[in-house]
Amino acid sequence: MTSLTRITLNPHNAAARADLADVDSLHKTLMRLAPDHNGPTPRATAGLLFRTEPGPDPTLLVQTAHSPDLTTLPTNYGTTKTIDLTPLLNSLTPRRTVHYRITAAPTVARSADNPTRHPVTGKRRGKITHLTGDDAITWWQTRAAAAGLKPVTISGLPRPFPRTRITRSSPHFTLTQFDGIAHITDTTLLTHALTHGIGRAKSYGAGLLSLVPA
Structure with missing residues (x-):
């Protein structure tokens, strides 16, 4: 459950x-x-x-x-x-219109002269860049589509990433709250996104997608 x-x-x-x-x-x-x-x-x-x-x-x-x-x-x-949340998950159907909210950590791995390697896979990766503004909106459009949603409206609001003690090893993320209306396109993808979250920084208050039927 x-x-x-x-x-x-x-x-x-x-x-x-x-x-x-x-x-x-x-x-x-x-x-x-x-x-x-x-x-x-x-x-x-x-x-x-x-x-x-x-x-x-x-x-x-x-x-x-x-x-x-x-x-x-x-x-x-x-x-x-x-x-x-079982009744909500069972009610998801394609083409249904929903209100959504998610606070996410929009990022992109951009090419770098000295890319790092993933600590688990060992694959080379570029520098992680935090996205804001229109770049964050574009990021959400892409991630929403991959999560079985087609956004009709999108608003983005910066959200704080509070810390009382910051060290050189402390990860920091730039958070954005996305709100709007969307159509469901794929219930399997959407169910996975709802139960597993979207994007990075899930341990720090990001990634939880909420829906309310419109």
């Missing part, structure tokens, strides 16, 4: 404030929701995807592959509501 949990954070809670200020701390807190997150790829095994929602009240959307263990959250962390 794929679950989606909305957490309205308690702004007076020290742990909640710390997590809002540092995405590494937030990731560690949310990983506790998974009953079993062992193995070489614990986030992927847990199916954990999340993002912070804009608005007057600090809110998190957290998706997990199983029902989350909310008792692991810090005391008085916030109020929670969990729903089963």
Whole structure:
């Protein structure tokens, strides 16, 4: 069962404030929701995807592959509501119109004089470049098509990538929130995108695609 949990954070809670200020701390807190997150790829095994929602009240959307263990959250962390996404996944049909939202980390590997090698495959790759503005919009159009969506409208809004401690080894991503209307073109691709996320930085609050039927 794929679950989606909305957490309205308690702004007076020290742990909640710390997590809002540092995405590494937030990731560690949310990983506790998974009953079993062992193995070489614990986030992927847990199916954990999340993002912070804009608005007057600090809110998190957290998706997990199983029902989350909310008792692991810090005391008085916030109020929670969990729903089963199975009905939504089963309702996806080609040509259906939906509203979408995703906070993503648009990037491209551009050629370089001294390309690095992928740590797993060993393949040569160019320098990772973060995209913004029209380049980010173009990136989303391409990724949406690969995820079984045909965007009709797209708006892009820069989103923060909060960190309280930055070291030379700390990865940093430029995040953009994409909102709009789209037509479903392929339900198999879309289901995979919804359950596995899109793009990079999934451990840092990017990649969670949300849909609402139009």
